[in-house]
Amino acid sequence: MKEKILIVEDQFVEADYLRLMLTQAGYNVTGIARSVTQAEEMMQEETPDFVLLDIFLKGKQTGIHLAKQLTADNIPFVYLSANSTEDILNEAKTTEPYGFLVKPFREKDLLVTLEIARYRYKHSLESKYRQEAELKKSIKNIIAKSTNLQETLLKVAATLQKYIPFDYMAAGFDNIGSASFAGTCFLRIGFNEYQTIGINELATITGKTIEELIALQSHSPQETNATVYNNDAFKNICRQPSLRKLFAETFRLKSHLEMPVFILNGRPFSFCLYSKISDAYNASHINLFENAQMLLINGIETMLNNKNNIQHKVNKIAEAGFAEGCEGIIGKSPLLLNVLDHVAQVAPSDTSVLILGESGTGKEKIADCIHNLSNRKSKPFIKVNCAALPAMLIESELFGHEKGAFTGALDKRIGKFEKANHGTILLDEIGEMPLELQVKLLRVLQEKEIERIGGRDTIKIDVRIVAATNKNLEKEVAEGRFRLDLYYRLNVFPIEMPPLRQRKEDIPVLAYHFMNYYGNKAGKKISGIADDVLKSMMAYNWRGNIRELEHQMERSVLLAKGNVIENILLPAMPGKQTQGAEEDYVKTIYENERDYIISILKKCNGRIWGAGAAAEILNIHPSTLKSKMKKLGIRKEFIQ
Template sequence: MSSATLSKRTNEATPPVILEVAKAISAHLDLSDVLGALITTLKPVARFDAIGIGVLDGDHVKLQSLHIEGMPRRAGESVQSILARRASDLNIEPSKTRKPVSQHHISAIITSRQPYVCRDVESQRRFACDEDLLRYGIKSYIGLPLMKHGKLIGIVEFLSKEKRNYTDDEVQLLQDVSELVSIAVANALAYEEINALKEQLQIENRLLQDEIVQRSIYEEIIGSSTSLQRVLAAIDKVAQTDSTVLVTGETGTGKELVAHAIHRRSPRSGRALVKVNCAALPSELIASELFGHEKGAFTGALQQRIGRFEAANGGTIFLDEIGELPPELQIAFLRVLQEKEFERVGGNRTIQTDVRVIAATNRDLEREVADGRFRMDLYYRLNVFPIHVPALRDRSDDIPILVDYFAARLSSRMGKRIRQIEKRTLDAMQQYSWPGNIRELQNVIERGVILTEGEVFRLDPDTLSRGSEKTAPRRPESGSSGDEQKAEIEAVLRETRGRISGPEGAAARLGVPASTLESRIRALKINKHQFR
């Protein structure tokens, strides 16, 4: 068919085609659906093999959506996945979805605000992105500006596998179409932004509720011992800065309370304190939890999701059990600390973050570094301002104050009135070693308040009979061999009859979080059920 004949058909078909395009666009919210409908609607007057939408992102242009004719679509599939599948079919390396403006033909549109027509990519090769198009078999294309309120927001590209002598009438038709596409793109971007803001608000609301629950019992750090006063003085000094803090101490000593206290006294207190327990997350999900993921990044990723670092932007992130972070993620986390930037899983757009980091561990990280299980450079980045929280047995002078505090708070919640603590009970509590530290103390007092009938708080003599000698909790040495660790854990499981959690559980006796012990049990292939 001659160019003149095609031009005539284009002129005759323009009004009905524009109407059909408008209908197709209005019928879909998802951009990929819009592009699929668009390529079908244009077939009678202009055939193309693919349509892409590029959106300006600073000094880069990002491929936002793509439809390739004849290529089956998958629900929720990302642009990266589509390009990767097509590249696999062609046995080539997939191209990046984000390119500098200077390497893309959108730079010509920025200058002229006019369509950019490439009738023969091979001979015209003006931009670096043309090389990528040739690798994918594209021989010609038309790029048209996408405008919003007179401002360029991106580009719509009509791509063909054949060299084409595009006429002025065809270009004009596509320019009319691009004005409608601009509206769809602007709506889609606004919809994505609203969803992202909505998700961030939901996350911050959930985190705030979690913080309120945490503070319902532990509103302040209680005690007057010299060792605790040193901790409080350190909190006051570091709170007003943005320095990274590493909180160390046995499980149950109140490391999270220290993180809350630092955040509440900091200039960031108006934003969220986001908590991540590195030991509680499966290793395959930690990256997605910390950094978020793009739609289609992996099976089940049906929509974009922001991670904890994005949720904490402007606030504080508390990384509990940082010693459990897998080696492959230690590198990514080091980059966040150094550069204050990261990419979502499955994405290649660099996201800047303004977040204060507080990390906590009950491990000896220096020992972990020496044994090659923790990166030395990450350790020094975290250990800017260390705070060590003493074990409860090392500040037994605080026990009477803590007992009074928890007994009063818990009895009030339960509608009881406790006026006095039995001396025998208090003496026993000061002699007990408290392997589970503050957490165990609170649990014991709560149980005692429940059982108390009158106004005097007392515990059954057998409650603290076991472990009453002041000895430190046993813990499997991180540097010991696997056989030695296995033997020690099995010995403690035998004593606790397979019980992991709770004040009398194996985790408390070993001085590690229950989640950490469970992880070691799986790694050492221990059958905990045989001890029950």
């Protein structure tokens, strides 16, 4: 008997159909719940191995509410849903499901999705245990070597960053007005670079007196348990005057993770992490910290009891190692630093990585970093651009061929996977790979072996796969151009590159970098960029991202008449639509789907059920059609 599965689905017909399919496949269906409350009651009686979870359920709470609890309890789940709005899908994705099935689906789709979910859950557990072990080991080494509290806190902050990212951290006792106060704040200013901010520095930065800071702390609620505040929750706790509100306004923070520990007879000592990203923290961050907090408690108590504990002023920490592997990465924006944190986290393992992002955002540079920071850095790193190869040659290019395997195969050829053995292979533009090759790539990932074209023997390989694409693979899967099982195999550890328009604070440093590079290359002494030019660059949208910026700077350097770039020829920004532009308006997928369903309903005089009715014409279950109508806002007056 396979895993125990709980079905959370409010439609009786669909729930029974799911139960039948799963039972026939050998799964143990422990029950069917129609609401979040009913599901919670069932899970108290018997904990399932997997949950199949519809987003829209009976009652006020949706499946997304239950998903957050499942994540906290470390129970894997797969969403089941008809097409939903983009906002709902984006909210569902933040809960990190192990799969997503769009209704209606086939039995094969369900079983494949469960198989992939099992694979991803296994790898996530391995990653979780590895992270816990690494964090505990790092903290133990820090405490063993440190002699003062401030230095220890700074090193702990740098260590936490890899697993629980933050832009600002306040650590210490909740008694900043006391002479015995032993805490400080750290502002992240770069990768492994932190500015130490004590109470005097905080007063200078904020313009508040120390007395005002003490008063604001007394207004800050004291937590007894680790708590996450994202999005609206963070805005709510920052409405009243407090240190939290001051931190948020001063450093442009958007989310918060409060992690209190209790030492020295129960005195609260908090680690307060803040991020400039609005949805930065989740239950997994709390679990990771709680598993390492005993080491922190013992270390802090030891140092506070040490009479020779002397506070040293440390402005920043910059550990060697990262820059050596990622020299080509320019910028210090929060979104870029978040990407680098993910790179540092995943690079030492052999986990497959999927790099997503628009063209020109630097996906290949990130792939270089992952390889250079891995244990395979001394081994081959082979890059393949799937979009640049003719479909007939991709298989030969990847897996090789034997002599005489096909017309023109005059010699034996070693494929890219064999050349990358014990190293890393980058499959760039993976979204362009033909479907028939996707099947063979899936086998490589599963079996870790290949076959040359025309060969009879399988060849075992040990290759770490990094894939990159500028396409929306979820959309490609939905439209049948990319295999669902391959997508989830590759998507074990996704890294999303932010477009340049979302990290505009990096534009000046990138511009100067390219100015110096192309100035030296052209033999021209260019010393600066005019303020007006920088302002126009900051206002421009940069659809081509860093690649477009690089080309514009190369051109501007060549056209510069003096030693300062005083002009840059940026394309005209598209203006507001005129009346005539309405003809060029392109409807969204949801608008097209809504109009199409309305047209079918009108032909059927509003009939949903029965022969010749709308559900039959659309080839979907009537309850699914009703669900779609509700989500797309289709009412009877539209049909009449």
